[in-house]
Amino acid sequence: MVTGSGASSLAMANANSQKVRRSFSSKSCEHRESEEDGGDTMTMFEVFNGNRREKIVLQRLIVIARLPRHLADRTELGAHYEKLNFQLRKQYIWDHMTGLLVIYPSCLLHVIESSREVLLSVLKDLEDIRQQPDRALLEAPKVVFMAHNPRRRLFQQWSYKVLNADQGAVDAGTKGLEEEEEEEESTETLVCTVLSALQKLGGHLETAQKALPGSLLDDTPDLIVSQEVLDKLLARDDLLTPQQHLQMYDSPLNLSTDFGQVIRSSSLTRV
Structure with a gap:
């Protein structure tokens, strides 16, 4: 009041x-x-090093989701997002989309870097997939993090990587957490673990001679976010679904001075 x-x-x-x-x-x-x-x-130095002067207000979206048991060919997910990326490039000519889709045996981690409009399109696509239970490519998607106007891109193009069963099983960044079995990791700690691993991967990509992160993950498996961390995040109720995240854009802060109360049309929060 x-x-x-x-x-x-x-x-x-x-x-x-x-x-x-x-x-x-x-x-x-x-x-x-x-x-x-x-x-x-742009100078030749900028072109050679993959740098670009953004024509957009850059945003970064990180989402996770479970894979349905009936999904026999995980490359279908990669093909789906390649098609979506192609459609978005035609619709938003200047809004270059970069990122990485990592497909684990039972879940996925997707990082998308582009404009607000492109990221909203990706979220709407996730919601469309969720509403098709008979042939859904993924289940229970959740938004882990969204960064507004980051200083630089972590990736210079979009690509996807299908991991083997033995890849992503152990993450050095979580060994210390596993020793503290008595105290459950907070959602914030798990999110920071994901962000830290992605920052390390982006740093290695800047200095490595490899064009795609997939080959770098093969050679440096410790850069892979462990599937265990993602499974724990998928079990958290304090992460927003794509639908809830989209609702935030339609729920502005409303001030009512007539009754001396502050009314927020949505009480949703995000990490």
């Missing part, structure tokens, strides 16, 4: 935040226009 001067402060804060958003939007448009006027020229 907020009354008196508290309600006035909230109203002023809301007005200020709207001004900031308008200012940011205006600056973003001006920045894009300056690039289109010739500011996006």
Whole structure:
């Protein structure tokens, strides 16, 4: 309950935040226009090293999901996302999509880097798959993390890797956690384990001579996020589903000063 001067402060804060958003939007448009006027020229050094000056506000989405038992050929998942990537490239010409899909024996880890529109399309596709139980390629998808405007991309292109049964079974980053059997790992700890492994993989890709992360994972299996960590995350109820994550974009913060109350149209939170 907020009354008196508290309600006035909230109203002023809301007005200020709207001004900031308008200012940011205006600056973003001006920045894009300056690039289109010739500011996006790249040097040969940038091209050779796979660097790019973004024409979008970059976002990074990390999702996980279980694989259905009836899925005999796991490459079907890779083919599905290759097709989706091709469709999104035609729809969003400037919104280059990069990332990595790692397909484990019983689950998957998918990292997608692109614009907000592309990431929302991937989430909607996950929801469409979930609503097709007879021929679903995955089950119980969950959003692990979404980064807004990261400093750089972890991957320079999109690719997928199908792991063997013995790959991803052990992760050096979780050995210390396994020793603490009495205390259950928090969701935050598990998410940080995933993020740390992906950052290490991205760092190795910058210095390695290999074009795709798949071959690097074969040579350096300790960079693979363990399937055990992903299984634990899939069992957590505090991670959002794609549907819940999409609902957040349609549920803005509403301030009601008439009754001196702050009403949020959705109480959903994200890690």
